[in-house]
Each structure stands twice: as C-alpha cells, then as structure tokens.
Amino acid sequence: MIASDTSLNHEYLPILGLPDFRANASRIALGDDSPAIKEGRVGGVQCLGGTGALRIGAEFLRRWYNGNNNTTTPVYISSPSWENHNSVFTDAGFKDIRTYRYWDPAKRGLDLQGLLEDMEAAPEFSIFILHACAHNPTGTDPTQEQWKQIATVMKRRFLFPFFDSAYQGFASGCLDRDAWAVRYFVAQGFELFCAQSFSKNFGLYNERVGNLSVVGKDANNVQRVLSQMEKIARTTWSNPPSQGARIVATTLTSPLLFAEWKDNVKTMADRVLLMRSELRSRLEDLGTPGTWSHITDQIGMFSFTGLNPKQVDYMIKEKHIYLMASGRINMCGLTTKNLDYVASSIHEAVTKI
Amino acid sequence: MGRARGVPVLRLRPRSARLCRQQPGKCARKPRLRLRVPAPRAMALLQPSRLLGAATSRRACLAPAAARSSSWWSHVEMGPPDPILGVTEAFRRDTNTKKMNLGVGAYRDDNGKPYVLNCVRKAEAQIAAKKMDKEYLPIAGLAEFNKASAELALGETSEVIKNGRYVTVQSISGTGSLRIGANFLQRFFKSSHDVYLPKPSWGNHTPIFRDAGLQLQAYRYYDPKTCGFDFSGALDDISKIPEKSIILFHACAHNPTGVDPRPEQWKELASVVKKRNLFVFFDMAYQGFASGDINRDAWAVRHFIEQGINIVLSQSYAKNMGLYGERVGAFTVICSDAEEAKRVESQLKILIRPMYSNPPINGARIASTILNSPDLRKEWLGEVKGMADRIIGMRTQLVSNLKKEGSSYNWQHITDQIGMFCFTGLKPEQVERLTKEFSIYMTKDGRISVAGVTSGNVGYLAHAIYQVTK
Numbered sequence: 040m041i042a043s044d045t046s047l048n049h050e051y052l053p054i055l056g057l058p059d060f061r062a063n064a065s066r067i068a069l070g071d072d073s074p075a076i077k078e079g080r081v082g083g084v085q086c087l088g089g090t091g092a093l094r095i096g097a098e099f100l101r102r103w104y105n106g107n108n109n110t111t112t113p114v115y116i117s118s119p120s121w122e123n124h125n126s127v128f129t130d131a132g133f134k135d136i137r138t139y140r141y142w143d144p145a146k147r148g149l150d151l152q153g154l155l156e157d158m159e160a161a162p163e164f165s166i167f168i169l170h171a172c173a174h175n176p177t178g179t180d181p182t183q184e185q186w187k188q189i190a191t192v193m194k195r196r197f198l199f200p201f202f203d204s205a206y207q208g209f210a211s212g213c214l215d216r217d218a219w220a221v222r223y224f225v226a227q228g229f230e231l232f233c234a235q236s237f238s239k240n241f242g243l244y245n246e247r248v249g250n251l252s253v254v255g256k257d258a259n260n261v262q263r264v265l266s267q268m269e270k271i272a273r274t275t276w277s278n279p280p281s282q283g284a285r286i287v288a289t290t291l292t293s294p295l296l297f298a299e300w301k302d303n304v305k306t307m308a309d310r311v312l313l314m315r316s317e318l319r320s321r322l323e324d325l326g327t328p329g330t331w332s333h334i335t336d337q338i339g340m341f342s343f344t345g346l347n348p349k350q351v352d353y354m355i356k357e358k359h360i361y362l363m364a365s366g367r368i369n370m371c372g373l374t375t376k377n378l379d380y381v382a383s384s385i386h387e388a389v390t391k392i
Numbered sequence: 393m394g395r396a397r398g399v400p401v402l403r404l405r406p407r408s409a410r411l412c413r414q415q416p417g418k419c420a421r422k423p424r425l426r427l428r429v430p431a432p433r434a435m436a437l438l439q440p441s442r443l444l445g446a447a448t449s450r451r452a453c454l455a456p457a458a459a460r461s462s463s464w465w466s467h468v469e470m471g472p473p474d475p476i477l478g479v480t481e482a483f484r485r486d487t488n489t490k491k492m493n494l495g496v497g498a499y500r501d502d503n504g505k506p507y508v509l510n511c512v513r514k515a516e517a518q519i520a521a522k523k524m525d526k527e528y529l530p531i532a533g534l535a536e537f538n539k540a541s542a543e544l545a546l547g548e549t550s551e552v553i554k555n556g557r558y559v560t561v562q563s564i565s566g567t568g569s570l571r572i573g574a575n576f577l578q579r580f581f582k583s584s585h586d587v588y589l590p591k592p593s594w595g596n597h598t599p600i601f602r603d604a605g606l607q608l609q610a611y612r613y614y615d616p617k618t619c620g621f622d623f624s625g626a627l628d629d630i631s632k633i634p635e636k637s638i639i640l641f642h643a644c645a646h647n648p649t650g651v652d653p654r655p656e657q658w659k660e661l662a663s664v665v666k667k668r669n670l671f672v673f674f675d676m677a678y679q680g681f682a683s684g685d686i687n688r689d690a691w692a693v694r695h696f697i698e699q700g701i702n703i704v705l706s707q708s709y710a711k712n713m714g715l716y717g718e719r720v721g722a723f724t725v726i727c728s729d730a731e732e733a734k735r736v737e738s739q740l741k742i743l744i745r746p747m748y749s750n751p752p753i754n755g756a757r758i759a760s761t762i763l764n765s766p767d768l769r770k771e772w773l774g775e776v777k778g779m780a781d782r783i784i785g786m787r788t789q790l791v792s793n794l795k796k797e798g799s800s801y802n803w804q805h806i807t808d809q810i811g812m813f814c815f816t817g818l819k820p821e822q823v824e825r826l827t828k829e830f831s832i833y834m835t836k837d838g839r840i841s842v843a844g845v846t847s848g849n850v851g852y853l854a855h856a857i858y859q860v861t862k
Contacts, residue, residue: 049512
C-alpha cells in the first residue's frame, strides 16, 4: 500500500514522529478501552527501536525526574538483564546503577522474595526497569499475582516503573495478555514509561521502529513532558525515520491488516512454543540429567537453559552450536530440522562436562 | 564488547538502603486544568501556545498522600517550540492562499511541491524487487553505504581512502552524525571541551554539542554590513583560539547565511587552523546542492585533508538526495592509520549501541544503490545539479523582481550567497510584518529557504519584501 501510494514522499516527520503511529502504538500497549488514553493522559514518542525509546526515556528522567538533572537517582536493573540496559542509563548520565534480584539459579525461576526485598530496601523514588513480558534473557516472567505484589511495594516505596516491552504478542501469542502487567500498573494509578519495540512482533528489526509511551497524572503534565521530549529528540536524531512507522501505523489502522498481523504474531509465538515443547520432550526422552520443565515454563524468545560456561564452550567448540556464555539460547534458532541435533548436543554437554 | 577508558563502571551497591536526598519545598500546586481530550488518532503533539504555563514549583513534598496525588512532572516546564520546525507548524495553520513557507530547509520544485528524485524512485524499485529481509544492520550501519559515502566526500582517489586510514559509520542523518561526533569528542578528545562555531550557525548545533557535555564558543563569520563573509574577523578570531580547541566549519552552503569562503580564503583558514593546531569538525549537509557540483562543494574538506589536517566529518543525504525522513547520514573520522581507525570504530560502536543499537536501513540502501550504480549515480548528479540550478535561478529572479518593484537597496548578497538559504538582512520587525501582513513564514533572523521560492511566487515575495523595507 505504501509503495504504490505516489502521494507519499520522503519529507521529515515531526520531531516526535508520525502521529498515527504514536497514538496507535500506545493504544496497542495500553488497550483500546484504556481509561488513561480516554482521559488524554497518554503521550507517545516515536523512537529508533526499543533501544531508542529506552534512551530518550532515560535522558528525560535524568533531566526531570526526582529534581532537576539528578544523576544520583538509583536505577535498578534486573539481575540478569539485557546487557544494553546498563549502558543506556549510564550514557544518559545516571551514576548509580544497581541490580535487583530476579533469577534464582537454584530453582531456575523467579526469585520473588529477593526482588521484593530489594524493592523494599531501595531508596524512595528509585527507578526500576521492568520487563513487561518475556524477560530477556531468562524468559521468566512474574505471574499476575506476583505482579500485583510488585506493584503494591512499588506504590508504597514511590518507585518509578519504566517498562521495557520488546515482545508484546510474541510471548504468549496474545497482545492483551502480554500487556497485562503494564495495564495493571496504569490501572493502579502509576505514572510510568513504557519503551515499546516493534522489531520482533512486526519483524521490522532494521527499520528501527519504537515508541516511548508516557502515562501521566493528567493531560497537562503529559503535554509538558512531551515538549521536553521534543528537545531531547531534536539533539539526538532531529526526527525519526518514516518508513517503519508508516508500516506499523498502516497496519494498526486497517482492520484487515490488523487482524492479519495479530495472526502472524500468533504464528510466530506458536512456533516458538512448539520448539520449547519439542526440545523439552527430546531431552526428557534422552534422559538428560536434570529437570527441563523450565524450557516450557519460560516464555518468549529466550531460554536460560542452565548450561554452565564450560558446557556452553563445549556446545560451541565441539558441536558448532552458538549460544551465550550465560546459557541463554534463542529458541527461534531451533527448527524441526535441527531439534534432534541440538537436543543430543545438550545431552552430551551435560553428561560429559 | 570491551570497556572504554572513561566509561563509568557499573557499581553494584550493597542492599542496604541509602537515605534518599529529599527535596524540601512546598507541595506542587498544579493549575486545575480540564483540557479537551483529543481523539486518539489526533493525539499528536498539542500546540504549546494553547497550554498554561507550567507550575515551576519544586517537586512535591513527600507526605505520602500528597505525593500520590501530585505528578512527578509538576515542575517540568513547557519547552519552547523549536524555532525552525515551529515556523512550519505556524505556516500550516495559516489559511491565506498566498502563504509561503520559507522556513525549514526542505527542497521544493517549481510548483512548491516536495521533490522525490527519479533516481530515488528507481533505486526503491530495485530494492523492492530484491525482496530482502529486515534483519538488523551492524551497529556501524550498511558497509557499502559507508564506503561510498566516504568516497563521495573525500574523492575516490584520496590517499585517505587508499590507505584505509578512516572510519565511516552510518548515522541518523546530519543531526545523528553531529551527535555521535560530539559524544565521541566529549569522551575521547582530552585536549579541550570547547567547540568554536561560526557566528551564526545552524540553531541545532549549540544544543547538540551542549547536550554532549561540550562548551560552545564562537568565531566571527557573517558580516551584517555586507551580508557577506567577515574574512578578516574570522581570521582574527581563529588565530586567537586556544590551541587544540575544536572548531566547526560548514563545508559549503553555510546555514543559515548562505555565505561561503572562496577557495583562496579557505586556504588561509586551513593555514591558520594548522598553526593553531585546532581540531577540525566539518559539517557537510549540502554536498552537490550548493554549486551543483559535488567535487566543487567538497573542495574545502579535501583541501584541509591534503594539508595534513585529520578532520572529522558529518554528512547528510537529506537534501542532496531528498531523503529527509529516511534519516541518512554518515560520520567519518580521519585517522593516522588503519589500525587507529579500527580502534576508533570500536569506540564509535560503543557510543551508538546505547543510543539506538543500529541504524535504519531503508534510506541507506537507497543511497548506497544510487552511489554504487553508475547509471543511477549519473542520474543523481544531474538531478542534484537541477535542484541547485533552480535555486540559483530563483535568487536571480528575486533580485531582478526587487529592482522592478523599485527597491533602492543593494540585494546583491542574495545572488552572492549559495545553497538553500539566504540571509536577507531583514530585521525581526520586518520579518514579523512579512508573516502577519503577507503570510510569508521564515525564521526571525531573516533567513529564507530559497527552495521554497517558485517562479509563481517570487513576484509576491519581492513585492512583500519591498513593502516592509521601503
């Protein structure tokens, strides 16, 4: 549609991006019937991918949150997290970057108690980076009940929620389900940021399509926030690239395309879910030592296999299977053609090393 | 990824709480405001002029009830509208049929319409036909684009290219390139954090360098008495700049004045710069667009390099390829040798990754296809010359129309200046009259984008200017 529309050109977008994209991207995150949107207290900033959204949000927080230019506000990042989170907030000027407990290697699951303890102990007004769904790299998400507990503590401690939503739709296959945590926080009255990426769920990786959704107490606050976001965007990239945003906006505003997209997303998510169950069952059939239920318990693109660095080394050097030293594998790299090989290789790594 | 020196190290704090510094101050009282809630479709940036001034009180006091009911953002001030892009927004709201937008520097054809280059359309068709995937680019961007971009600027026979003693990374157009450069210098240029800009310069230069943590200074450049280059003033100022400071030059088609040094003047500038051992940052946003000749427009850049000055360079393809919204640009660092270039590249990537991870592909693919296909490249050079020629033609027509109106002023500077912009010499009050009485929009400094002038409206423009200056 875009390619054949000769009325389109390559003119600059506004500084904050394509209006249709921003509004609809926020709508996707917060829901069609979001009261916050109805009340006009949601704003969007089109950014270059999820990274760009995180960075613009971080730059804004460093300038305007908890005072003016307060670089000492603690920023809490989950342990582990996507490595780039640390660099984003460091380069934005924050001096005190900490971790909060998240992954429990012993039980291969969420260390909820440690997480809540760290939140209770965090200085008031600290910023917490929360993965909205499909935690990277562990694939381990809090349950809805656990999210409720997290929200309770954050509210009591005046902690600022900064959601990183890179996989909406991709995790469970359902957009609404994957956005539950963000929407719950909004319903609880939080002001928050949500960095959205459309790299994975739209497959638009190299077009750099992202949106920073800002939820504030009221429209006036959000408008002033957006005006300051403009200044930050202007010195970072002046205005964002048009191509990818047009694609997403066109899709989200066309009922037919929107339905097709939701279906495509579910297809992608289902394939990943299939690979998870297939890998797990093969390992269990092989009798590979250890428990492998975490492979299907975890969600999204990644799985924290539990392989140790030596076993990972074996996988790379002997079996030519490339994965992260943390034992994280990208489930999308699995196909019906290589499942057997990967399963047997993991088996060898675990039994030999 | 290795850690660069000077990059703050992650400190893992013990779990014990630290007392947070609490800000004293009264509870923020925000004005009670009920705004019309815009429909989601139109939830774009709302016009700042319609909004109340922000509460400038300090952040909310910390009694839990009060903190819960107030906003984190009560103290956030309303930012002023961007002076340049704000002009376009005001223009859009104007209902006068004769209105003219001479604000933002985007090329328009003789019908006042945006111009998509034919070579761009052809390149797009070629790219679409290949049905490539959308996998991430490397952090430094599309390699074929980077190489072609460096060759375009430096010349294919440049010794720098032959020896590989440079690194070029793809950037988010000119702004993104300047930003990477500014951050890189802040982190690695230890000799100075002072950047000398010409007076005046592009409005966005200052905030870009400032946000990167550098200090801004200026050297004389524009002479308002002649509407031309203040050569002696520039030489005088530059000869007094502390050694090893950073100095920025516009490679061609100076923005906003349109005033460029002549080649013999560039030679003297280069000589002074060498004597003072200054670090040179070239901003080249208009290669090809100024004179119509890409080699001529890059002459200053190439001359400085030939004089042994290892510059850094920002390039933009927004104007010369009309790729504005695709955000195509490049940042180049000339190094001592290829090995240094590799180290510099690794640090540039470390800067880029936490900013936007990797650049957008669409525009770079288009630019790369054009630069690397002989036919398309030839067509592009012709189209760039066409755009430049049209602008030169409009300058000539504007001057002759002003004479016809009966203006007694010397308007020669309009044809002496080059590129998209013209510093008319109009004062703010005159600019305001042009906007209010004639619906002609330009920036307050009297800068017009000649690209917004057409054979259809040049007479109206001349008439209006005459009215406010007679």
